[in-house]
Amino acid sequence: MTIHKEEKIWAGIVAAMVVVFLAALAYAAWVIGLQVPGGDVQMVNPQRALEELKPGVREVAPGKYEVTLIGKMWSWFPNKIVxxxxxxVKFRLTSVDVIHGFQIVGTNVNVMVFPGYVAEITWRVPPNAKGTYLMICNEYCGAGHQNMYGYVIIERSS
Ligand SMILES: [Cu+2]
Known part of the structure; x- marks a missing residue:
């Protein structure tokens, strides 16, 4: 049996691709620090989420906020965040009924919100972000889905 020259070339290309992909995976995991979700996800009883999580906006340090949001057909609580x-901004989200999707239009904030689990997403706000942003539910959740929206208002002192 002979191995053709072209076969050797293609085997080399495939081996090189495997090395490149493994290197990209290692880079993402150890250099950038990307992780798949899971492991330490906080769980909450959906019936008690409103009392236990206390939705609202908290400033934990200058410029650093923690926002707890509850999705409930068909509204976000609170639905206006200043x-x-x-x-x-660290968002902590859960749902008391069905699956919702939290998105701030025009930003990279976009996360699925499941009943029973507390989803967390951190938004590093661009310094030029200012004004009113629409926050929506992007996961169809019933007859009033299109009414499930609110506003994130960013005020700048300078
Ligand atoms: Cu919804």
Whole structure:
């Protein structure tokens, strides 16, 4: 049996691709620190989520906010969030009924919200972000889905 020259070339290309993909995976995991979700996800009883999680906006340090949001057919609680000079906003979200999708239009904030689980997403707010942003539910959740929206208002002191 002979191995043709072309076969050797293609085997080399395939081996090189495997090395490149493994290197990309290692880079994402150890250098960038990307992780698949899971492991330490907080769980909550959907019937008690409103009392236990206390939805609202908290400024935990200058410019650093923690926003707890509850999705409930067909509204976000709270549905108006005011942030003054935000740098980093950590959203903690859950649903009391069905699956919702939390998205702030025009940003990279987009996360699925499941009943029973607390989803977390951190938004590093661009310094030029200002004004009113629409936050929506992007996961069809019933007859009033299109009414499930609110506003994130970013105020800048300078
Ligand atoms: Cu919804």
């Amino acid at each position: 942030l003054k000079d935000p740098v980093e």
